[in-house]
Amino acid sequence: MKKRIFALFLLVTIILVLQVRAGLTGSYSAQEFERRRLALMEAVGEGMIILFANPGNSGAGHFRQDNDFFYFTGCEDANAILVMLPATKDSILFVPQKTDREKMMEGGNSLDDPEAKDRLRLKAIYPVSYFEEFIARLSTQPKAVVYLRLSPEDTIAEARSETALFTARRHRNPFNAQLSLNQYRAKLFRELYPSFQLKDITPYIDSLRMIKTAEEIAVMRRNGKISAEAVKKAMLVSRPGAYEYELEAAAVEVVLRNGGRGPAYPPIVGSGPNTCILHYEKNSRQMQAGELVLMDFGGELDYLSMDITRTWPVSGKFTEEQKKIYRTVLEVQKACIEAFKPGVTFKDVQEYVARRMKEKDLDSMGLTGGVGHLVGLSVHDVQTGDLVLKEGMVMAIEPGLYFPEKNIGIRIEDTVLITRNGCEVLTSDVPKEIEEIEALLARRKF
Ligand SMILES: [Mn+2]
Numbered sequence: 001m002k003k004r005i006f007a008l009f010l011l012v013t014i015i016l017v018l019q020v021r022a023g024l025t026g027s028y029s030a031q032e033f034e035r036r037r038l039a040l041m042e043a044v045g046e047g048m049i050i051l052f053a054n055p056g057n058s059g060a061g062h063f064r065q066d067n068d069f070f071y072f073t074g075c076e077d078a079n080a081i082l083v084m085l086p087a088t089k090d091s092i093l094f095v096p097q098k099t100d101r102e103k104m105m106e107g108g109n110s111l112d113d114p115e116a117k118d119r120l121r122l123k124a125i126y127p128v129s130y131f132e133e134f135i136a137r138l139s140t141q142p143k144a145v146v147y148l149r150l151s152p153e154d155t156i157a158e159a160r161s162e163t164a165l166f167t168a169r170r171h172r173n174p175f176n177a178q179l180s181l182n183q184y185r186a187k188l189f190r191e192l193y194p195s196f197q198l199k200d201i202t203p204y205i206d207s208l209r210m211i212k213t214a215e216e217i218a219v220m221r222r223n224g225k226i227s228a229e230a231v232k233k234a235m236l237v238s239r240p241g242a243y244e245y246e247l248e249a250a251a252v253e254v255v256l257r258n259g260g261r262g263p264a265y266p267p268i269v270g271s272g273p274n275t276c277i278l279h280y281e282k283n284s285r286q287m288q289a290g291e292l293v294l295m296d297f298g299g300e301l302d303y304l305s306m307d308i309t310r311t312w313p314v315s316g317k318f319t320e321e322q323k324k325i326y327r328t329v330l331e332v333q334k335a336c337i338e339a340f341k342p343g344v345t346f347k348d349v350q351e352y353v354a355r356r357m358k359e360k361d362l363d364s365m366g367l368t369g370g371v372g373h374l375v376g377l378s379v380h381d382v383q384t385g386d387l388v389l390k391e392g393m394v395m396a397i398e399p400g401l402y403f404p405e406k407n408i409g410i411r412i413e414d415t416v417l418i419t420r421n422g423c424e425v426l427t428s429d430v431p432k433e434i435e436e437i438e439a440l441l442a443r444r445k446f
Pocket of ligand 1: 307373396398413
């Protein structure tokens with residue numbers, strides 16, 4: 001009997017351990033960030049590397065740290081500065097000294113925490129007001145090399161190229177033509193310390209961020225499950241007469257309930273004509289029987305994003321015309337997934353897709369497939385150089401066909417992890433086969 005009780009106890013313990021789900025950034029070890037810093041310093045090998053934290057909160061959203069700063073610190077202090085010294089492998093954090101009033105309103109930061117230095121595995125933590133003096137000492141060295149992020153920043157929802165584009169668009173109006181923080185910091189460094197040789201740290205960061213670590217992969221696997229559950233929930237609340245935002249609400253709730261921060265980008269829920277607007281996000285229309293609804297959604301879990309798109313019939317059954325187009329997109333998407341493995345390029349995927357469609361005697365309707373985009377701290381994650389798939393990359397595959405004259409837009413998107421000899425679909429829990437979708441929708445009651 002005692003043996004049985006012990007076995008039961010063991011089983012319960014194992015189940016509890018397996019269910020441990022950190023969420024809200026508790027998923028990473030301190031060693032993880034130290035390893036990343038050491039890898040960066042190893043690759044750079046000279047001078048001083050300086051990274052800036054986000055200055056503070058804006059809007060109604062939660063504070064989110066700058067992607068690159070978070071990647072190398074795991075620290076969520078606002079307005080901080082990280083200095084890395086490749087020669088000695090030391091890392092120093094500069095953090096704002098908060099007033100008693102600030103501490104009362106928002107809590108303290110790493111400067112108020114006597115254990116922060118050891119926990120974050122840093123050489124020292126100083127007040128940020130000491131930073132300029134620290135830098136000034138260096139400016140007397142001949143040709144001091146300083147690595148800054150001279151390329152644009154990325155955010156969870158925008159690639160570096162997209163933030164650059166939005167800055168450029170803002171400059172169309174001279175009254176909004178303000179420098180980005182990166183541009184401003186570089187300008188200030190050039191003015192204050194003209195002897196420095198400024199170099200761009202971004203390509204070094206991006207080649208690290210492109211390959212996910214074991215800890216990142218664990219978070220992304222979990223996010224794949226949560227985000228898939230979220231889209232499935234949205235499918236179940238869809239019905240003729242539902243508003244697009246009801247689907248958004250259902251999906252966001254699943255993410256929040258599972259320890260995610262919310263959506264990783266503005267959720268796209270487009271019905272009828274809106275299925276053909278690729279980045280539609282008003283989500284205000286009432287959907288009707290006979291139409292399709294396209295939902296592009298991914299949650300944020302511990303700073304990492306996910307990217308899923310599904311398209312389904314509002315009434316629960318595809319029409320013959322919708323089915324024909326859907327099948328084409330699905331076959332192209334599945335062929336892309338089949339082609340994915342280390343060493344593969346954009347051209348390889350396209351050739352494979354063309355071959356598979358021919359073998360299955362299917363008209364691809366002009367759809368060629370491709371490698372999609374990387375996913376990570378940003379949903380359109382960083383990339384350096386021409387893309388060749390490597391083990392540890394996480395990619396979204398998102399073929400779509402759009403016929404505005406028919407009000408039919410169909411996109412099917414999954415996020416996959418490149419493994420040693422293929423890929424693992426992280427978002428496979430949400431159905432995409434026609435029969436599976438129709439079976440799931442048949443469970444709805446209305
Ligand atoms: Mn995508």
